[in-house]
Amino acid sequence: MFRSVIIGLLSVVAVLILPPSAKAEYADVVINNYADAAGMRPVVFPHWYHRIRFRCKVCHADLGFEFKAGGNKITMAKIIDGQFCGACHNGEISWSVENCGMCHSGIPGTPTSIHGSTVQRLVAPTYKALEEKEKAKEKEKETEKQKEKVPQK
């Protein structure tokens, strides 16, 4: 009796403590180039909301947004100058930048990524393994360099 109750309680606690698996809307982009370091929540950009109002061309051709999550290096200074998000989010076409939390609404520490992407759904993340391989190679090179340095002394 008690054991099952305890197990039940533990599982409830675990569900509350463990990070929830991301079931974010397809194509929601988390942008965390600078936000975390600046003590702000990362930005969550909902593609679906914007594509209902604008065709891809408006942002990706006219405003110069690259087709890459985190690839645009957007800063608040650029937005205030009317670049990127600031082309609309200026109090004229859409609400202005004083609504910090409307964009900066992500869970702190969430990395830059596009949610629900095919790459994210791959069962075995080959792309990560490649990155790790490159890192391992770099490490090997460094250790070799250090070995070369030691006998010279």
Added chain:
Amino acid sequence: MIMKKYLFIITALLLAVMLLGTVATAEEKKQEAKKPAVSSANVFNRLLKKEKTKNAAPAEDGIHDVENDNTHALQPPLIAYEGLPTTEFGNYVDWVKALNDGLLKPRYDLADPAVQPLIMDLDIVREVKASLPDVVFPHKPHTQWLHCSNCHPKIFAPQKNANVMSMSAILLGQKCGVCHGKVSFPVTTATCKKCHSKAKPADWTPPQSEASVKTPWR
């Protein structure tokens, strides 16, 4: 006196229940001890993770911070999708059909809603080496949303036989994968035939690999 009787009965009952409980747990333990430890690696469909919630609201989607007050002011996607044609992948919305049916009127210009897109109706057929149906690329739905400069010449050279691509490149986010699998419909078994849509000629046979031609199995 009556109270004492009742108290006695209740304590006796409680004791009995507790005793039964301990006996039961002891039996359970015995049974558990009998069962050999089986690896948890043998569960059915270990790597298939199915999405249980479609179009979760911002506060429940796992990337929005619930402690941020403005998260609760954001629009849940399901409200916006009401009445739009559905699909079985991506946002579960058929965006191209919604646009063609006039259910959506996204602007082609930042400020002027009257600007009309520059639509080009040209199908490009790409012959596929493998046994899958050939790919038909329709310019029409793409130019409804995008501008020529979005793809040409950076992603695709506007020239026949100039673009080398493979499904692995697309899956890893190159060529078609710059959008398909991120924003536009994803690459899944449910969507293969959206691109691979032109049947191979009746006399078509798959090309034999060089290795098997050189050294036949017999």
